[in-house]
Amino acid sequence: MKKVLITGGAGFIGSHVADRFLLNNYEVIAADNLVTGNIDNINGKNIKFFNIDIRDREKLEELFKNEKPDYVIHLAAQVSVSSSVEDVLYDAEENITALINILELCKKYNTEKIVFSSTAAVYGIPEEVPSREANKTAPLSPYGLSKLTGEEYIKMYSRLFGVNYVILRYANVYGPRQSAHGEAGVVSIFNDKIKANGDIFIEGDGLQTRDFVYVKDVSGANYICATEDIKNETFNVSTNTDISILKLFNTMKKYSGYEKDAFHKEARKGDIRNSRLDNNKLLKNTSWKPEYTLDQGLKEYLDK
Template sequence: MRILVTGAAGFIGSHLVDRLLSDGHDVIAVDNLASGRRDNLGGRVELHDLDIADPALTALATARSPEVVCHLAAQVSVRRSVSDPLLDARTNVMGTINVLEAARAAGARKTVFTSSCAVYGVPDSLPVGADAELRPKSPYAASKTTGEIYLRAYRELHGLDYTTLALANVYGPRQTPEGEAGVISIFTAALLEGRPTIVYGDGGNTRDYVYVADVVDAYARALETGSGERFNIGTGVQTTDRRLHALVAAAAGAPDEPGTAPFRLGDLPAMALDPAPALDGLGWKPRTSLEEGLAATVAWARGR
């Protein structure tokens, strides 16, 4: 199958490209290298250095006729979305509309869209079910929510099918500190280099950490299944910041002695996504334990 991947040079996007190539697909890789790195693709595929908001995307898509568009390119920083909401919306809203226009013009069958657990804000109960109310609390969460709504509209209006994957905190090799699960790469780099680390508040905030190889497996499944649906891609397990620090320290062979600082304004207290509907709808479930995933992540960081 021919598949156009946006955000292909990013952390998750480059793992997706690897997975799609190893499954025998023909990949068209698009990224403007805003936060991605050409090295992540290692020459395995030609990179089209293009902004997703650029009308040239439609020319590329119509020339190559992808059957599916996997849309991962985004402004990924919640903090940046607060300081510059227009920049965030330019990529995450206008860029997403341009991706949908390109997919439609190229006669693509489907878009697989990347949303985030951030769209749930502070949920009523955990783990969050797929039908939980969307309560964006940042411009980033608002722009991801908007993307989800546009996908539904394009399916109604143009018959362009979609699957939305709302990702928990993804971690693994090639991750940079800026993204949503950046804490793992921050702890890993600091602990390997013997620099101090900080845990905020009482260390009791929780997140749901899902390994990148498991995440790209959900995209591979969504190429053919999950028509017109949205799924949470997480483990359902909450890990506190303090426990995460202990696990990364153990994987890095470093002392588990973080410093502390007050909670930061806007930090959400707890998150976990229920993976059960994704098992029903996509046949997907997380397979990598946090210990296994952290061992692989630390090994990669050591080798850099």
């Protein structure tokens, strides 16, 4: 039985990735410091859990030495754009220094492959829509920059030390277990307000567009890119479709029975107007394909 180590394994995406590997009879190890992860996401499942901060090289090495994972799915990260602006050093420690710890141990213990979770934020203001993997990267925040720097470290470890990798740049991920607190996605924020029958606020005119991808499609991409014969590639993970925030609200309103109208507030400064990721490279090079349209994903999510 092969082993997979999922950093951030108790988190929103990480716990779904764990579910996907369990479904395929892998031995699953989750490492999480539970700062944003939730142990309830993995309780009762056949998962070996380690409460570890991946900045702690000594504890992390002990885990690698004892478990010797075949694959590492690296999801643990500081993911808040606003927090990255407020505390640039912490963002760099979590997203760059901790990643180097992981890469050093992948090298030392001959891990077959690392799958790294990156982000559409590396593109900054897109030079074209949809954004393609070969497009210019110009992140607007420390978060986007730390993720892009992480990508470059991974490529360097591949060139110098033969560490195999796949980098996945996510569009806007949504689905069950996503917290509506902190730097949450707009879908989870709307869902939280809908369930509480609270007021919903849309920034600006609501005509800004985003590409939303269901978390189960993201977990599928992680599983496929780890286990298929693919290495040293960068892929966008998306549905390659976009929707305005206003239309998103109206769709969720229709499916949930929410009766209030949304309020509009001032647009966020520096907000990207339109964002969509081209997923053709992932479709052509792997067996992955999105199983959920936005309508299907929202219906399943709102039913939970």
